[in-house]
Amino acid sequence: MLRLHGIVGHETDTSLRAQLHALEHRGAIELLFVPPEEAGRKRFRLISDRGTDCAVSLGRDEELRDGALLHLDRERAIVVRFGRQRLWKLRPADETAALKLGWHAGNLHWRVRFEAGCLVVLIDGPLADYRARLADLLSDGSVTEIAYD
Amino acid sequence: MIEAGKTSATATAARLPAARVGIGGPVGSGKTALVERLIPALAARGVDLAVITNDLVTAEDAERIRRSGLIDPARVSAVEAGACPHTVIREDPTLNIEAADELERRFPGVELILLESGGDNLASTFSRDLTDFWMFVIDVGGGGDIPRKRGPGVVRCDLLVINKTDLAPHVGVDLELMHAQALAVRDGRPVLLTNCRSGEGIDAVVAMLESQVLFRA
Missing domain, CATH: 2.60.260.20 (Urease metallochaperone UreE, N-terminal domain)
Known part of the structure; x- marks a missing residue:
């Protein structure tokens, strides 16, 4: 050692x-x-x-x-x-969706950045765990996944 | 930097900041009982130790440890969260950081500070600003399905402790299955079984702290 x-x-x-x-x-x-x-x-x-x-x-x-x-x-x-930090970029459809997305990210204590109308989540675990928290917003089109890298 | 070959814990302890280890978990899972078992086990290995307890609006856990006779009462500090316990170990751990800094000032050479959180829920986690390593304590009495619920405390901690193993047959919990599911949700990261009433499993917890936190082995 x-x-x-x-x-x-x-x-x-x-x-x-x-x-x-x-x-x-x-x-x-x-x-x-x-x-x-x-x-x-x-x-x-x-x-x-x-x-x-x-x-x-x-x-x-x-x-x-x-x-x-x-x-x-x-x-x-x-x-x-x-090691490379993985980023998950999300775009809310409108102001209402943005408020909901921001509320979830804050409530879940996610680390985030803001980029030109998008929320970029700094991923600390399996992406599936993050997607599960936003399942409703993603499925009804309130939030769109722009990139995961 | 400390050169290789000059790594004895006693030699380095006086010059290095104390390691800070968090202990979180649901109400009644056995966090204080674990602290009461760790104190003599660590002391027997020559670890210079101090303790911080967190309670909602009292210093009850601190008083319990001070009166235990296991440790100099001056080495036990109390933090009253006044709100949800996780607020002072995650969102704003300032009170606990100040308490730890104060213990290091009063006891130069202290190697390890145990920070016991107030009883919380499965979402409770520790800030890395506060702790170098943190354990999450659950117990079989809370139900064998706790690991499957994938609470952030269960999944993200450095060490998951499943306590009160002796109760498993009395509460209908398949301990082997609970252990396996805990390992699965944690992708194989450490899970240890304890019975803090008897002391069973404590040596394994201490061994992990010696290896991963105190760098003694």
Whole structure:
């Protein structure tokens, strides 16, 4: 187990570029894939793409970002990679439908963004579970699914 | 960063923020009883511990734990939600975050803070801003069909605990089936069985906390 605490930098930091470049040439950069829905965690244990068992904790004021460096020395670097966030884009048919859709999303504590007349839901679980909550609105055409990616 | 090879829990505990573990679940499922079992089990393993309890408008659970003799009463803090219990562990966990910060200030070196939610429903979940890991406690007395109802608490928690296993034959619950259905709705994520009255299953819960939260194994 490699015990890591805190974020030591970011892969785009100019001050670290040369060191990371050298490590990359030696194949010594390990990626730690973190599911997007787990990005808010301050403490987790995951296996890197090279098989390193990483036990990670962050300070309470630290926020994990894609590309965050969790470990850097002469031997290797460990970089965080977020798995792709899945998005479900919905368009309400009219103002009444928009109010209903907004009410459901808020009541269900979904994470959302707003995009040009659409509600974009940041999916944290199976899409079927989300569809089931809006079954009536989807079936009567009040809400249309624009994209799921 | 802590270098590999310098990973003993006791060596790192003084320098690291305490891990925060939430315990949620329906009223009467055995959350406080689980806390009362975890305290001595963790203490026996040398874990420096503190507890926060949440109640609606009283400090009853905190008083119960303070009077238990299991832990220094000063290490037990109470938060009164004043509203639905999930509001202070999910929507606005500020009160609990402040209580945890205060415990860390008063007890430097504390490694683990257990945060017990007030009794709630199957939709209750913890904010990641508040906890590093959270358990959801249900019991066989509530019905063998609870896992099938796929409540967010049951599905999303890091560890589902099915408590009061000894009652299964008395309430007509097929415990093996309930366990299997719980694993199925959670896509195989951890489900542990406990009987907090006898202490059965507690070691497995502690082992999971040591591995996934305290990073001791």
